[in-house]
Amino acid sequence: MLSTPRWGGADLVPDLVSELLSDAAPRTAVQAAGEAAEEAWDRRAPVYARPMDLVDIHSHVLPGADDGAATFAEAVEMLAIARAAATAEIVATPHMFAAGLGSDDAAAVRALFDRFVERLQQLDEAAGAAADRPRLHLGAENYVSAELLEAMAAGRVQTLGPSRSLLVELWPLTTASAARHAVDRIQAAGYVPVVAHVERYRFLHERPALLEELVGAGWVAQVNGAAVLGQDGLKTAQLADRWLRRGLVSVIASDGHGARVRSPALDEVRIHVESRYGATTARLCLRDNPLALLADRPVVLPPEVPRFRWPGRRDRV
Ligand SMILES: [Fe+2]
Numbered sequence: 001m002l003s004t005p006r007w008g009g010a011d012l013v014p015d016l017v018s019e020l021l022s023d024a025a026p027r028t029a030v031q032a033a034g035e036a037a038e039e040a041w042d043r044r045a046p047v048y049a050r051p052m053d054l055v056d057i058h059s060h061v062l063p064g065a066d067d068g069a070a071t072f073a074e075a076v077e078m079l080a081i082a083r084a085a086a087t088a089e090i091v092a093t094p095h096m097f098a099a100g101l102g103s104d105d106a107a108a109v110r111a112l113f114d115r116f117v118e119r120l121q122q123l124d125e126a127a128g129a130a131a132d133r134p135r136l137h138l139g140a141e142n143y144v145s146a147e148l149l150e151a152m153a154a155g156r157v158q159t160l161g162p163s164r165s166l167l168v169e170l171w172p173l174t175t176a177s178a179a180r181h182a183v184d185r186i187q188a189a190g191y192v193p194v195v196a197h198v199e200r201y202r203f204l205h206e207r208p209a210l211l212e213e214l215v216g217a218g219w220v221a222q223v224n225g226a227a228v229l230g231q232d233g234l235k236t237a238q239l240a241d242r243w244l245r246r247g248l249v250s251v252i253a254s255d256g257h258g259a260r261v262r263s264p265a266l267d268e269v270r271i272h273v274e275s276r277y278g279a280t281t282a283r284l285c286l287r288d289n290p291l292a293l294l295a296d297r298p299v300v301l302p303p304e305v306p307r308f309r310w311p312g313r314r315d316r317v
Helices: 015-021 027-047 073-084 106-126 146-155 176-188 200-206 210-216 232-243 267-279 279-294
Strands: 054-059 087-091 135-139 140-145 163-169 192-195 220-224 251-253
Touching: 054 073, 054 232, 054 251, 054 279, 073 087, 073 106, 087 279, 106 135, 146 176, 163 176, 163 267, 176 192, 176 210, 176 267, 200 210, 200 232, 220 232, 220 279, 251 279, 267 279
Parallel strands: 054 087, 087 135, 140 163, 163 192, 192 220, 220 251
Antiparallel strands: none
């Protein structure tokens, strides 16, 4: 038998409260609903506590390659931040073919990456122990341009690791038809187009429903973690929310640019996605689909999540 609580309601309806709190009292619908809610919460709680290795396929962690990590020290700090936030694998994706922001030479970017890995090893040797860092891969964020299409034809593009998955960035003001034409050419050349931060393009702001058609045509939609958290403005947050609810987003990545600005940490994003769209969506967008892209396996679209509606409240037409 539980003691009667001291809140005011006990004085107002003492009989009802004591009846509800009595072990002998019949189990009412209210109690059953309360117990079910508690059980549901108990099932969720361990998910928050359980660490899940995250895989970040969009990061500007390669120092000196673009507008990301400015120095080796900052890159080391970015890796430490990402690891502390449960990132197990990270793909360095410097800008390429972006009109002077970064290199157009895949061999030069590879050499820079190899030198970076070598310096990390030297750092560990000097420290006498290997630091706990995410596993590093090389990729690129390829700006869709004539130069990219030319390099693609010559087989000189940098994919995500050894895969055929190509992270591409579109001109923000591009039209739907120009974007489709370019991405069609990327697919025709045998690459899987992973379209970076789909929440940024004007043609999708104007016609958000078009993303469903594009995903159906083979686009892999990547959204930035900052947009999911609402840190990139209301419009992008609304778009990210809409597409996550529709199960159209395959990947969420950090697009991390530094240790302090546009952080590489994804743990807060994971918690937000789990609480709002469910554990399956978080797992697919932040781990399974990024791994699938690195291994040339097809991505799995997350389930649709119905919008929560207060009982009795009418939908706006
Ligand atoms: Fe980026």
